[in-house]
Amino acid sequence: MNKKEILAKVISEVEQLFAQALTAAQQAHNxxxxxxxxxETQYDTLAIEAAYLAEGQSRRITQLKEQLHILSKQSSDAKQQITIGALFTLEYDNESTSGSSVSKHFYLLPCAAGTCITLTNKEFLDGQKVYVLTPESPLGKVLVGLSIDDDFSVAIGANVQSGFVSAVY
Structure with a gap:
């Protein structure tokens, strides 16, 4: 599986969210x-609440349309550093398992943060999950510009996560 296929899976996930949002917006509008x-009385707010819900769903549809547009123009070229479009692996320090590390795979994209896909290719990360990050996220801000073997440390809430970049594709 190459980066184009992974990007296609991310786009497919966003398209599913878009379809769900369209259905929810239509139901809220109805x-x-x-x-x-x-x-029926001054305290009956069902119609007002439904209108607010319909407006929120419409905004969500607009956001998802923008994400699909951005993702459709995304390049899948190989990278040497973590920049937008980079697929990369991080090795996290894990003190709870006697110093061994934990690997996680990420795809840095301009949108669709939080999307998680499971890869199904025997040759490349089979069965592994890939998480989409954006450069605006706390972890994304720290990682942009790093290369293989660069160390990182990021505070997310009360937790500090540290490790190193083990691969960039």
Whole structure:
């Protein structure tokens, strides 16, 4: 599996979110204009709540459209440093397992943060999860510009995570 296939999986995940958001927006819109939603007293706020929900869903649809547009233009060229479009592996220090490290795989993209895909290619990271990061995330800010064997340390909440970059694709 190459980076183009991984990017295609990320786009597919965002497309699924987009389809779900469209359905939710239509349902919220229908609820807002339904005859049953008409206020019967000054305390009856069902129609107002449904309208707020429809507006929020519309904003979510706009965000997802923008993400799909950005991702469709994303390059999958090989990288030497962690920059947008880099697929990379981090080795985390793990004191709880007698000093052994834990590997995690990430894809730095301009959007779709939090998306997680499981790879299904026998030749490349089979069965491994790849997490999408953005440069705006706390971890992304620290990692941008690093290369293989560079160390990192980042405070996320009360936890400090440290390790090194073991591979950049």
């Amino acid at each position: 609820a807002a204009i339904d005859d049953q939603s008409v206020a």
